Amino acid sequence: ATIRRTEPTAGSGDSARRFGTQRVLVEPDAASGVAVMKFKNPPVNSLSLELLTEFIISLEKLENDKTFRGVILTSDCPRVFSAGLDLTEMCGKNPAHYAEYWKAVQELWLRLYLSNLVLIAAINGACPAGGCLISLTCDYRILADNPKYLIGLNETLLGIVAPFWFKDTLVNTIGHRASEQALQLGLLFLPAEALQVGLVDQVVPEDQVLSTALSVMARWMAIPDHARQLTKNMMRKTTVDRLVKQRDADIQNFVSFISRDSIQKSLQMYLEKLKQKKG
C-alpha cells in the first residue's frame, strides 16, 4: 500500500494536510501533534490483510514523525468501529495464507500495544473480537452511548478461542475473574456494562466521542513523553515479551487450530448466519 497525500481542506493550512491509504485515512493536526486515524474498509472495517498492512504502515509513519505524539483511532464506517478479524481470511484458504495473515495480526498488536504514541480509541460503533482487541491496545477507550454498539471478545460464540495474548490484554484491562467469564461466555457488553467492568473508560453521547477523545488526549499529552513512555513500557513489556518469545509457535498454533475441519465448519456457518441476518 502506498501512502497518499490528499489536498489540505480549504483554509486549513498545512496542519490539516491529510494523508493515508485506501483503507486508513489519517487526519494529522501538526499544531497539536495529534492525528486522527480512521478505518475505512466498508461495510464493517473487517481487519483484512490489506487493512492490517495499511494500518501498520500508517502507524509507523506517524511514529517516525516526531511532530505527532498522540493518535486517535476511530471508524469512518457508520455504526461499526471494526467487526474484528476478517473471517474470509480465516476460512477456505491455505496454511500459508493463514500463517501470513496471523503474522500481520501479531504485528499490529505488537506495534499498537507498545507504541510510544498516546493511543485513544474513539469507539463510534460495534466493537467485537479483533475490533475490541485494537481498542484494548489503546491507553484510553471512549465508547458512544448506543445500545447497538456492543464490545467484547466474543470468539467463543464463533466456536474459536482468543489466543493467550488477546486474553492477556483483556486481563490487563478488566482483571482475571472478569476476563475469565467474559472470554468463556464470549460476552458482548452494552456501553453501560463495558464502563462498569472497566472495558471502556468513558461512555459519551455519539456526537461527543471525538471531542471527548481530543480533550482526553490533551490531558495525556501534558505528561512529559519520556516518563510516560517508560511507564507504559514498564506496564506492558512482560505481556508483549510472552508473544515475542514464541511468535512462530503462536503462528503454527493458529494455523493448525484454524485449519481443523470443525473450526472451518464453524466459521463458514457463522459467516452464513451473518449473511442470512440481512435476508
Ligand SMILES: CC/C=C\C/C=C\C/C=C/CCC/C=C/C(=O)SCCNC(=O)CCNC(=O)[C@H](O)C(C)(C)COP(=O)(O)OP(=O)(O)OC[C@H]1O[C@@H](n2cnc3c(N)ncnc32)[C@H](O)[C@@H]1OP(=O)(O)O
Ligand atoms: C487454547 C487456545 C487455542 C487456540 C487459540 C489460537 C488460535 C485460534 C485463534 C483464532 C482467532 C481468534 C481471534 C479472532 C478474532 C476475530 O475478530 S474473529 C471475527 C469476530 N467478529 C464478529 O463476530 C463480528 C461479526 N459481525 C457482526 O457481528 C456484524 O457484522 C456487526 C455487528 C459488526 C455489524 O452488523 P451490521 O452493520 O448489521 O452488518 P452485517 O452483519 O450485515 O455485515 C455486513 C457485511 O459484512 C460481513 N461481515 C461482518 N463481520 C465480518 C467479519 N468479521 N469478517 C468478514 N466479513 C464480515 C457480513 O457477512 C456482511 O457481508 P455481506 O452479506 O454484505 O456480504
